[in-house]
Amino acid sequence: MIDVIHPSLLLFLGAAIVPLLRGRAQQAWMLLLPAAIIAVVFSLPHGSSGAMNLFGMDLLILRIDALSMVFTSVFAIITFVGALYALHVKDTTQHVAALTYAGSALGVVLAGDLITLYVFWELMVFTSVWLIWCRRNPVSMAAGFRYLIVHALGGVILLAGIILHVMDTGSVAFTAIDPDSAGFYLILIGFMINAAVPPLHAWLTDAYPESTITGAIFLASLTTKTAVYTLIRGFPGTELLVVLGVIMALYGVVYAVLANDIRRLLAYHIISQVGYMVAGVGMGTIMALNGSASHAFTHILYKAVLFMGAGAVIHMTGKAKLTELGGIYRYMPITFLLYMVGGLSISAFPLFSGFVSKTMVVEAAALDGRAWVWLLLSLASAGTFLHTGLKLPWFTFFGQDSGLRPKEAPLNMLLAMGIAAFLCIFIGVFPGWLYAIMPAPVEYNAYSTGHVLWELQLLLFTGLGFFFLLKHVGGEAKISVDTDWLYRWLLPKFALGVQRVVDRVWDAVLGGLMRRLTWLVSSLTHHHGPQGILARTWPTGSMVLWVAVMLAASLLLYYL
Amino acid sequence: MDLGRLLEYLVENARVLRWFAYVVMAGLVVADILIPSAYDRFPWESIGGFGAFYGFISCVLIIVISKALGYLLLYRGEDYYDD
Numbered sequence: 001m002i003d004v005i006h007p008s009l010l011l012f013l014g015a016a017i018v019p020l021l022r023g024r025a026q027q028a029w030m031l032l033l034p035a036a037i038i039a040v041v042f043s044l045p046h047g048s049s050g051a052m053n054l055f056g057m058d059l060l061i062l063r064i065d066a067l068s069m070v071f072t073s074v075f076a077i078i079t080f081v082g083a084l085y086a087l088h089v090k091d092t093t094q095h096v097a098a099l100t101y102a103g104s105a106l107g108v109v110l111a112g113d114l115i116t117l118y119v120f121w122e123l124m125v126f127t128s129v130w131l132i133w134c135r136r137n138p139v140s141m142a143a144g145f146r147y148l149i150v151h152a153l154g155g156v157i158l159l160a161g162i163i164l165h166v167m168d169t170g171s172v173a174f175t176a177i178d179p180d181s182a183g184f185y186l187i188l189i190g191f192m193i194n195a196a197v198p199p200l201h202a203w204l205t206d207a208y209p210e211s212t213i214t215g216a217i218f219l220a221s222l223t224t225k226t227a228v229y230t231l232i233r234g235f236p237g238t239e240l241l242v243v244l245g246v247i248m249a250l251y252g253v254v255y256a257v258l259a260n261d262i263r264r265l266l267a268y269h270i271i272s273q274v275g276y277m278v279a280g281v282g283m284g285t286i287m288a289l290n291g292s293a294s295h296a297f298t299h300i301l302y303k304a305v306l307f308m309g310a311g312a313v314i315h316m317t318g319k320a321k322l323t324e325l326g327g328i329y330r331y332m333p334i335t336f337l338l339y340m341v342g343g344l345s346i347s348a349f350p351l352f353s354g355f356v357s358k359t360m361v362v363e364a365a366a367l368d369g370r371a372w373v374w375l376l377l378s379l380a381s382a383g384t385f386l387h388t389g390l391k392l393p394w395f396t397f398f399g400q401d402s403g404l405r406p407k408e409a410p411l412n413m414l415l416a417m418g419i420a421a422f423l424c425i426f427i428g429v430f431p432g433w434l435y436a437i438m439p440a441p442v443e444y445n446a447y448s449t450g451h452v453l454w455e456l457q458l459l460l461f462t463g464l465g466f467f468f469l470l471k472h473v474g475g476e477a478k479i480s481v482d483t484d485w486l487y488r489w490l491l492p493k494f495a496l497g498v499q500r501v502v503d504r505v506w507d508a509v510l511g512g513l514m515r516r517l518t519w520l521v522s523s524l525t526h527h528h529g530p531q532g533i534l535a536r537t538w539p540t541g542s543m544v545l546w547v548a549v550m551l552a553a554s555l556l557l558y559y560l
Numbered sequence: 561m562d563l564g565r566l567l568e569y570l571v572e573n574a575r576v577l578r579w580f581a582y583v584v585m586a587g588l589v590v591a592d593i594l595i596p597s598a599y600d601r602f603p604w605e606s607i608g609g610f611g612a613f614y615g616f617i618s619c620v621l622i623i624v625i626s627k628a629l630g631y632l633l634l635y636r637g638e639d640y641y642d643d
């Protein structure tokens with residue numbers, strides 16, 4: 001029935017072997033398996049396979065076309081990079097979680113029908129949460145549970161949408177969802193939760209910074225990008241997404257100004273960057289969709305570099321806050337330089353990968369005549385460079401000397417960063433390689449004089465603004481509340497308030513009843529109790545008296 | 561590692577780097593004014609140096625608005641959620 005190997009199946013089986021291996025053997029396997037996945041993925045023949053009929057539904061487990069291949073190939077690459085980065089970790093749970101999580105994400109992207117997609121969608125949640133819990137501290141434990149609850153809710157919404165959609169259309173096939181379909185908005189919301197579209201985004205910035213150092217690479221790469229894939233496939237041209245995408249791009253930027261935890265800052269920039277992709281999906285033109293897909297591809301690589309760089313700093317110094325870091329560029333120069341490759345890529349500097357993909361989305365807005373979208377996305381671009389390219393590295397590696405004297409990160413971490421950073425530059429210099437695998441032919445030249453001049457001016461003068469306001473942009477030892485405030489603060493407080501009211505009412509009702517009952521019991525006791533009037537024993541003396549009286553009476557009667 | 565030494569040397573000569581950056585930036589603006597704009601989809605695309613202006617303004621706006629939001633609305637103590 002299945003004539004090609006499903007990469008997810010291979011990853012699941014491979015992950016099952018990991019617990020049986022120890023030491024060097026496990027390490028070798030952790031590299032061999034993802035390498036094999038890359039080989040399998042790049043040799044997948046275009047077309048569909050794995051069709052089967054289950055309970056009258058036509059499932060299609062493996063659909064390989066240009067769009068799914070974009071995501072499948074970059075997922076495979078990042079699985080290898082992530083595994084290499086985690087090579088020093090001696091935690092079998094994490095390794096198994098990472099591999100099965102990657103397998104689930106591949107399953108979503110390759111699923112040709114909504115049922116298969118849903119199964120892998122849920123698997124992704126239950127495999128990825130371990131990458132948060134494996135940090136093994138109370139904070140990550142709690143964050144993991146919140147992550148689980150939000151995604152469980154999202155899964156239910158998605159499932160409800162799928163059921164409505166299937167009942168309405170009679171087909172489980174996953175193609176562009178008809179806006180008139182009953183399940184349209186529920187499925188959209190389900191996808192938007194995973195794409196971290198505000199206000200449904202807080203699970204991401206809450207949980208990712210609390211995940212393990214190495215798990216964060218997988219988390220940052222997979223969940224949101226599978227959601228982008230499903231949006232491209234299911235909701236191209238949905239106008240609402242243009243607005244939401246632009247809001248996302250700016251939302252992430254604002255919170256990144258306020259962030260102090262370096263991985264939280266990066267997490268907010270995931271939201272910002274996914275905003276470009278979501279806006280591209282909303283515009284729905286060929287260039288916009290190509291832009292979204294290519295930006296997802298480059299984003300996974302440069303975001304991995306950034307998270308790996310930040311992770312290496314946390315791993316070597318034990319510090320994660322801008323206010324506690326500073327002046328370590330001398331001690332971790334390779335990490336610094338590799339991080340900067342990611343920083344310049346996300347900022348869309350010419351010759352780095354973000355430039356050839358992000359500008360495509362912005363260009364699509366221009367061709368579509370959307371002035372506001374164009375202006376606001378350009379504003380967000382400035383914000384991206386401001387935080388990821390300037391603020392974070394400045395206050396981590398330069399700035400005030402924190403007194404930290406860390407060693408350079410381990411070789412496997414540097415190698416993993418190096419591979420991803422190389423790909424960032426390679427795509428930036430040779431964008432044709434990326435454009436060739438896009439879902440539709442790309443008719444876009446990123447390196448026109450106009451684009452390069454505009455982008456360089458925008459970025460360099462953003463830099464000027466940064467140094468101009470340097471005193472005001474540093475991290476502050478504070479946290480900023482986000483929409484998770486609703487369920488981390490308001491809901492518990494509300495629940496506590498309700499509990500207090502219920503407690504009081506219960507006490508009053510019970511107290512009232514008790515008073516009645518006590519009165520009843522005491523009055524009964526008064527009359528019928530051991531000391532009660534009616535229960536009192538009569539003295540034998542009076543009995544004798546009465547007997548004597550009665551005898552006397554009967555004697556009298558006798559003589560009468 | 562000599563890489564750290566090299567970076568240290570560059571940091572020590574930050575003043576030179578800064579002037580270099582100023583020259584590059586000025587050059588970009590001049591080039592943008594001199595080279596006729598390739599695009600005219602929006603009115604501002606044909607204004608020379610608009611990118612520089614927009615970049616600087618964006619940066620200042622983002623910092624000012626975000627920090628204002630932080631102080632007025634969003635900032636809390638680090639142990640806010642702990643109790």
